[in-house]
Amino acid sequence: MSRAVGRGGGSAVSRSADVAQLAGVSRKTVSRVFNDEPYVSADVRRRVLEAAEELDYRRNNAARALASGRTRSIGVVTLGTAGYGVASLLVGIERAVRDAGYALRVVSTLEGEPAGIARAVDSLLDQGVDGIVVSEPVDDGEVPVRVDVPVLFLGAPPVFDVPRMVTAGVGADVLARAATDHLLDLGHTTVHHLAGPQRWYAARDRLKGWQTALGARGRSQPPVIEGDWSAASGYAAGRELASDTSVTAVFAAGDDMAIGLIHALVQAGRRVPEDVSVVGFDDNPVFAYVTPPLTTARQPFDAAAKEGLRLLVHAIEKPDVDLPPASPPPVELVLRSSTAPPPGLKRGKRGDLAAPPAPKP
């Protein structure tokens, strides 16, 4: 029908045989040159490359995959939302996959729920991939898929059984603990938590870090409010919290929720940070420019993606060798102006409205 690779048509695309003929070598030699295999004389290599250039030759990937049994591609299951965290992770994964010499196939699910993940994984398997990345999944319920390629669970422990699996975290619990500790260090008696949906591992992990920080100092653990990551849910939580003047510090599990929360608090007449301190989670750079600039825990998206991919590629290419140890992700708290000592205490100065940092786009 179309030109490209029609069966009999006067196909314009050249094959390795054409290159071989023009260069006066065998097809296998052409293959050697393109695969950077050793044992090809410099002269032959040059001739082949020239011939290929002239013919505008390009290896046929389908044929390569069929003959070698490897597709040289990695599939990722991601969330079909444009949120900053999800998007950042995807960007990191794309770069890491490309750097590793693989192509990236993407399938998204509306929600990270098991059935959706199963469908997505299945479609990736249909497409043919050498490995799969499952990004930030929900982990309740069963994921009934038979997978025979390595799977990387990014930002969460495995959600289903796979013969060969690897994991890489973003260190959310450590980050959450650091965020909570920061508030406690400021002098707050306790810290409230605006959590993400508890079906999500990522949300539970942050909750755990918060609990750990509180527990380590023997502080009371106020009831948790659960949002859905959206600013709207943060706003709703803020309306609840605003009437309780014993609330002086809140750790929100996401930046957007923190923004909604602050909005509600301020509307209700509670000043941030003078009356209530708020810490977010993610570090979307735009929130350095809202009022007040948001103190937040920066998730090491790129580092996690890079580390995870190192492990996944290892599992794909050297299934027999033991996996190299994982390096722990960096912990970074970005201090701005949404946190301060509680009302009673003398206020320390930190992060000043007059000169917010200037994050790159």
Next chain:
Amino acid sequence: MSRAVGRGGGSAVSRSADVAQLAGVSRKTVSRVFNDEPYVSADVRRRVLEAAEELDYRRNNAARALASGRTRSIGVVTLGTAGYGVASLLVGIERAVRDAGYALRVVSTLEGEPAGIARAVDSLLDQGVDGIVVSEPVDDGEVPVRVDVPVLFLGAPPVFDVPRMVTAGVGADVLARAATDHLLDLGHTTVHHLAGPQRWYAARDRLKGWQTALGARGRSQPPVIEGDWSAASGYAAGRELASDTSVTAVFAAGDDMAIGLIHALVQAGRRVPEDVSVVGFDDNPVFAYVTPPLTTARQPFDAAAKEGLRLLVHAIEKPDVDLPPASPPPVELVLRSSTAPPPGLKRGKRGDLAAPPAPKP
């Protein structure tokens, strides 16, 4: 080496021959069933499906692609940033591609500059795709690639020559004009523009809409300030503009820039919207919860992606038939509280802080 599709190994995966044998038919019949071809009796179809189920059969995509000359995949060139607009468009594309029955391959470039796009397109061509989507490119300079598959330029006119190309816009100029008109309608004498980098088509398109609106009413055209889409650049622009009290209305080409701009304005003692009105562009839902909630032009990402893919798939599958006409994208201005009549005029009421809309995550 690994199991899966090893050459001689006791491979666990079944092929169409296995299914054919178990079902007592030929391989071609198995192929017919899986391709939903007509002329297969219901009985045979059922038997084949059962056999396939039992053997956990899954078509080998590489073999399919090799034999048919079609990869059934579409590649997208996107920006390697986590911005709301870019991410939204990618999400829309992913869904549209999947709905069309294709697999999605993604390659990102740091900047949308021609050389990067050329590299990305080339890598997609290497991978083998039936069509390419170039999302929001920069369009200065040459993109020296020979492409022989249809290419969809999304959000911009073609940036390089392709035999078969299609385009779909987001209607940025119309949206920009609506945003500017809104400010003019409010009574502002003129409207300043905080533009995106003019190397970007998307930025120039918005500028054009702003000019059109101004021109239609014979208003003066204040000098344009150029940002780089980031909140930081909007902040810098705001510091410049703040000292000029003749500035009462600004249309920013992106939400993040609008946020930075407002921050600088407020810091300099100019109230928003009482002294200066600001309109953004994109409609990231979180900005309904900052102070003041941002009035903004919503980009029809999903509609554009869907429409663009309809055209692309048509170009792939029916190259001979004329392209169906494009339907224009919807224009939607989201009115919130960052805009008001200029200082001198009586203030109209609109968009109230007490009850911002509750966007879904």
Next chain:
DNA sequence: CTGAAAGCGCTAACAC
């Protein structure tokens, strides 16, 4: 409605 034969373009194994 169904089947037989012939490749798609490449890499793997082995010979030279």
Next chain:
DNA sequence: GTGTTAGCGCTTTCAG
């Protein structure tokens, strides 16, 4: 260092 020989698993073409 380089070439030869076989397939990889599917779809296509053409017979029945």
